Ligand SMILES: Nc1ncnc2c1ncn2[C@@H]1O[C@H](COP(=O)(O)OP(=O)(O)OP(=O)(O)O)[C@@H](O)[C@H]1O
């Protein structure tokens with residue numbers, strides 16, 4: 001793979017005083033396949049943004065690149081005034097992730113999975129103050145002692161969402177977080193997601209195939225033919 005674009009960890013002033021995130025001219029290829037080019041946008045604190053696009057258009061790869069988990073050929077991502085250069089640093093500084101394929105840790109129980117990112121971010125034995133509410137809303141209380149491999153796809157997805165939300169990131173990157181859920185559960189989970197983001201002033205980038213869910217975010221973008229464009233209608 002072509003090496004990641006040059007980036008430094010030195011402190012920088014935010015380019016825009018209000019922007020939590022600034023994505024600047026990001027381009028990505030796999031081999032000779034150009035996936036997207038010159039992707040640029042900013043996101044303010046507490047703002048929600050959805051990204052739609054056909055399967056294979058590069059939405060998941062873009063989300064991974066924003067979170068510092070995927071190398072890019074050129075461009076930078078500035079989060080909280082600093083370049084994002086690696087997944088762990090981005091997580092500690094407040095970027096949370098709901099992966100399309102969950103990525104729960106198989107050896108840990110649901111409870112341990114849920115609490116791990118929170119304890120890494122905040123340390124000690126402290127419990128997240130929204131634990132009970134999130135467990136109730138996502139229907140996870142009965143599943144806490146189970147291992148992820150014994151859960152259905154939808155149950156794993158709800159656990160992955162709870163895990164990300166409980167760590168109270170400043171920016172949540174959610175890749176089709178309701179993709180494995182039935183319509184009613186998906187709607188409830190989306191309501192919860194938007195409510196939690198609002199309550200804790202989390203910014204959200206939501207990748208979704210659902211026009212209905214996209215309509216609930218503050219801004220909408222479409223990834224098509226290698227370009228990311230804001231939808232004004
Ligand atoms: N590591 C990789 N190596 C080579 N090609 C890859 C790699 N990861 C993704 N791709 C390709 O890049 C393209 C975009 O993949 P990506 O997963 O970002 O699409 P997507 O928009 O999230 O699709 P979906 O809606 O199906 O989840 C696809 O053609 C995929 O095959």
Ligand SMILES: [Mg+2]
Nearest residue numbers: 059060061100
């Ligand atoms: Mg995807």
